[in-house]
Amino acid sequence: MRAASELGLRTVAIYSQEDRFSLHRTKADEAYLVGAGRAPVEAYLDIAGILAVARDARVDAIHPGYGFLSENPEFARATREAGLTFIGPEAETMRLLGNKIAARELARAAGVAVMPATPALPADLAECRALARGLGYPVMLKASWGGGGRGTRVVTDDAQLGELLPVSRREALAAFGNDEVYLEKLIERARHVEVQILGDHHGTLVHLFERDCTVQRRHQKVVERAPAVFLTGAQREELTAAALAIGRAARYHNAGTVEFLQDADSGRFYFIEVNPRIQVEHTVTECATGIDLVKAQIRIAEGARIGTPESGVPAQADIRIGAHALQCRITTED
Known part of the structure; x- marks a missing residue:
């Protein structure tokens, strides 16, 4: 908001019911409730609701910030299809880089060294353990989508993999809407x-x-x-x-x-x-x-x-x- 203000641009903020007293609401030129009746996280993930506010407030561009929908290619696509400027990368780029496994393949093709890792883990635990032993313990269990450490666990042996794998999948699903995970060699x-x-x-x-x-x-x-x-x-x-x-x-x-x-x-x-x-x-x-x-x-x-x-x-x-x-x-x- 400071950057936009210094550039002479008016700002429109959204806020959930729980954030109605937050500083960003008062700093913006205009502010509107989004996701009425929803929990805070659900409110800020409401693409249709956010675009409805943007349309009603007659905004020209959306800056997604650094959380919630900021890495969501569907939000970037929907924003541009609504005739608005999305201040960020293209939806196709986000889709490519948002999946860590696909991003690793891109890096490898560009001649950049990548950490030894598995493909997306299968449903069968025995297969997962075989993949982990192939990498060599200790390994990192990581979500394929999203960031912020969600779904990430250090795994030191087969027994711990069996214990932590379902936990990591649940955490990834809750955070990113996708429970795909993979293993990466751990540098200690x-x-x-x-x-x-x-x-x-x-x-x-x-x-x-x-x-x-x-x-x-x-x-x-x-x-x-x-x-x-x-x-x-x-x-x-x-x-x-x-x-x-x-x-x-x-x-x-x-x-x-x-x-x-x-x-x-x-x-x-x-x-x-x-x-x-x-x-x-x-x-x-x-x-x-x-x-x-x-x-x-x-x-x-x-x-x-x-x-x-x-x-x-x-x-x-x-x-x-x-x-x-x-x-x-x-x-x-x-």
């Missing part, structure tokens, strides 16, 4: 590093360097910092080049994040996934580079070219890290 001394990318609709794709998000609890990021101080110049160049290769292979538009694990012992990088949206931690990159990512998203959606003053994003050679930035999150648990 790993660093989690992600690269911010930004692409326009004229064929230009740039990176805004990396963020270190190694400090996590229950697979949720707790501390984010930029730059990743442990990287050498050569490693940073290798990492960002890999992120751009994946982005180009996906014909990526707007803001996204390409995530990697680095083996702390060998120094090797492995692709994990792409988050086809702006992330909570985008402000770390904004502080480090001086580039307003949300303003850039809006301008790019309007047709601006990266490298021009209209986009607010310099050419790649002129994007630099000018500061160190740190973000710490407060999370709730039960």
Whole structure:
């Protein structure tokens, strides 16, 4: 909302009944209840209801934020079919990258190393255990769709796989509407590093360097910092080049994040996934580079070219890290 306001754009917010006193409602120029009578999560997943508000309020574009429908290709498609601008990647790109197994194949085809993993796990537990032994314990059990650590579990043996597999499937189904899961080899001394990318609709794709998000609890990021101080110049160049290769292979538009694990012992990088949206931690990159990512998203959606003053994003050679930035999150648990 701040970015839109500074660009001279009026804003329309939606809120669930439980969020009627939230700050975003009062910060927007207009605000409307969505999903009346529904639980908060259901309200914010109500595509038809959201588009009805957009139509009635005569909006021109929808920014999906970084949760709920932000990675939903059907929402992006429905928004564009309603004649509105979706401030994010194309629905087809989201569909491709939203499935971690398909994204891994794209990365492999682009020449980027990927973590050894299984296909989507079958229903038969014996087959799942055979696949796990083929990878070699310990492994990570992960949801094929979505992010945020939902459905993720560390598995150390056959017995634990039998115990955690149904739990992971239920969690993935509740969070993403799909219970597909797979196994990935676990690196026990790993660093989690992600690269911010930004692409326009004229064929230009740039990176805004990396963020270190190694400090996590229950697979949720707790501390984010930029730059990743442990990287050498050569490693940073290798990492960002890999992120751009994946982005180009996906014909990526707007803001996204390409995530990697680095083996702390060998120094090797492995692709994990792409988050086809702006992330909570985008402000770390904004502080480090001086580039307003949300303003850039809006301008790019309007047709601006990266490298021009209209986009607010310099050419790649002129994007630099000018500061160190740190973000710490407060999370709730039960």
